Amino acid sequence: MNSKAVIAWIVKIAFWVVIIAFFWWTISNNMYAQILENPEQFAGLLGRHLQIVLISSSLALLTAVPAGILLTRPKFKKYEWIFVNTANLGQTIPSIAILALAMGFLGIGIQAAILALYVYSLLPILQNTIAGLKSVDPAAKDAAAGMGMTPTQILFKIELPMAASSMIAGIRTAIVLNIGTTALAYLIGGGGLGVWIFTGIQLFDNTYLISGAVPVTILAITVDQLFRVMQLFLVPKGIRKAQKAAAAT
Template sequence: MKGKKLEKIIRILLLFIVMAIVVWAFKAGSFDFMMNNPGDLLYLGGQHIRLVAISSLFAILIAVPLGIIITRPKYKKYDWIVINFANVGQTIPTLAILALIMSYLGLGWQTAVFALWFNSLLPILRNTVAGIESVNRSILDAGEGMGMTRKQILWKLEITNALPIILAGIRTSIVINVGSAALAFLIGGGGLGDLIFTGIAMSDTGIMLSGAIPVIFLAIFLDFILGMFEKVVVSKGIQRNLEAA
């Protein structure tokens, strides 16, 4: 319960911070630029969302199954190789990853998608492994005692109980990805980073905030939507256990 109260306090503080940013942006004239150039904003916003969506989708499709595989007894000995490989994506700065990949794939959105995908793997992979390994052994023993097969134990017990932690990793990865995608502009990947870096180059706070404000709100919006999704797909019993903990 204390954790829930702390989370509510943090959310309220973040709301006040966002409101302060909006007031500052209004005074800086960023809303004037948005109102006068809605087409540019929608176009770049669409590019930004496409970068985040494609890279995040591929990260989920690869990291979650991979995380499940390396928790199996047969492949457990390889988990350190996989996790350390994913660690590289978080250890190396995104700009450095972009530079390295650009030398092979060239400029463009495909390079940005690959770099963002690589950068998104670790939170999802780590949380998938941690979630499955955190499932109480007595639950698995009970499943075996009931005559459940290994596949049934995996899907009905392990993944079901690990789902909140897995979804938390996906949520974290996507929100981080929204901010990282702004760097795609530097290699011709498009996105809202176009406005941010153009504003910086021109020393125009209004243009810069016209890119930064939508990025902030997109991250908050996606975090909210994913939080709601988590409440829908995670069983009520597991949610009550988490709240009690």
């Protein structure tokens, strides 16, 4: 075992020691009292949190993936910089500012939160879709065309499978960011687990803060791992091996 592997194992062990110590401290100090004493309220806040994430992420997915595909087609490549820079603008603006702007258009409530998080989710999905499709070997597309495949067949049978790894990574990033940022929806009346997080901050009450923040963190980690597993099923094994070999060189 080389030094890099040893360091990696030490970091992993240290990480799990910190995690176990943290949960031992929070449980022994009854930091999850709000969840245990108010399970119905917790379920309602969690449901609203998931609702905001699901709707905003789905809208971003349905917008950014087709746009990314369209912008890699020869007729529309010249418009790529316009769309990417527009999406980049939404990403560079602080999330609180986006929430405030959305509230100015739609008022206080869940609709404003969904709009803000939709805008905030576009860039990772759009960029990774474009990057994944651009990374497809032109020789593979030429060979498919030489076999008589139509542009549509090349897209679905060659380009999308080879770009799937990058696309899924972008979707995963956007949704994980969304889960964390949705906590700010409380500031514009959107609800979610941010209600307990900000209540804990305002009241200096760790039971509210931990009961809201830890589920958000666990949810983000769970979704991240689910997408990593999904990547194993959606990306062909041969393509995964080729990408690993290319990354190693």
